[in-house]
Amino acid sequence: MSKFEFAEMPNKEGFFGEFGGQEIPPELKAIMDEINDAYEEIRQKPEFQQELDSLFADYVGRPSPIYHAKRLSEKLGGAQIYLKREDLNHTGAHKINHCLGEALLAKYMGKTKVIAETGAGQHGVALATACALVGIPCEIHMGQVDIEKEHPNVTKMKILGCKLIPVTRGTATLKDAVDSAFEEYLKDPVNFIYAIGSVVGPHPFPKMVRDFQSIIGTEAREQFQAKKNKLPDYITACVGGGSNAMGLFTAFLNDESVNIVGVEPAGEGLDTERHSATLSLGKPGMIHGMKCYVLETEDGEPMPVHSIASGLDYPGVGPQHSYLKELGRVQYETASDKECLDAFMTLSQVEGIIPALESSHAVAWAMRKAPELSKDQTILVNLSGRGDKDADYVADKLGL
Ligand SMILES: *Cc1c(COP(=O)(O)O)cnc(C)c1O
16 A cells, blocks of 8 residues: 555545445435535635644644653553543543534534534533534434433533433434434535534545544654654554544554554453444444444344443444455454453553543553563553543442
8 A cells, every 4th residue: 555545545435445435315415525525625724724723722732742651661561651642632532623623614614503413422522612612503412311321421511502402212322312413414404514423424524534633643643753763663542433543543554664553342252242343343334324344233233332431332433444454554453341441440540540441442452462562662552531431430330
């Protein structure tokens, strides 16, 4: 694969190899093409780029540092572990990077409302934040079951001024929230925009969300080189839909010396039905308007997936990850719920950093790998978010 080809992904139709595209009705395809054209035009405008850059700096607090986790590295007795601190962003995770991009795009396109679904509420809070800042109405659809489970995020969304729509149909969880939000969007797709929460969905969303997140890797590559005068031997990130991982990986795809590892949730075990390891155990299929790896039941329905980290339980995965797996450019590994909890507690107690349960999957893989490597080798881990939201759950689970 030449440098040129990586830089040009996806092609005009939104394909990464055979993955991606627009598996949607023709009316919707026309609307997605319009969003793509507007995005390609707006991203070239200096005022758009300047506004996004200054919000990244003064509002999000970018660049986020990279931090040498010396005590953790010493304890493991192998490779040196570095953390890209996306947990230090305003709102506590990487999601604000693409939500700001999407909200600004909505403003530049003259849209009157931003619509999205949310599961655990992380995407909802980041999007409500971005919409409050940009000054555009925001409507979030959330299953009633999730509303009852995720109280702090529900309260935050209300305080941030977004309109929260409880969804009671079906199982009243994420899938029903997607259907409900999509129906609302289809009422007026000319004036509304649907803000997807990861590098998934029909073209151009996998590309746009990746572009907005790629600031992570662009910064990290420069920062690492400035500190160490070389590139890391390994970089790693957790993969749900895959946005924080694509954010880190993109800047390193052409660096042949850099090993790239995505970490999926093995949940209660790859030999059970309680996992969400889409790239490890799924197969190519269709979901949410794209072709990608999918976990399916025998009758072709999306599998009811599980992870201790609610941000990682998705039965599909970004089309670019699906392609990078087939190319062999990225290795996809897994970490179980148990390893994740262990990494969560270890990073907290050895470095004083409480990671999100999602991010803890990447930390868990680094903890497994580091002892196999020598002390002058390095692993850069994307710490996609902070763990405040998970603290009570973990304390309960471990009986603290
Ligand atoms: C939502 C979330 C994820 C998973 O989403 P990706 O699109 O796979 O990055 C990971 N980490 C944190 C902290 C999240 O909130």
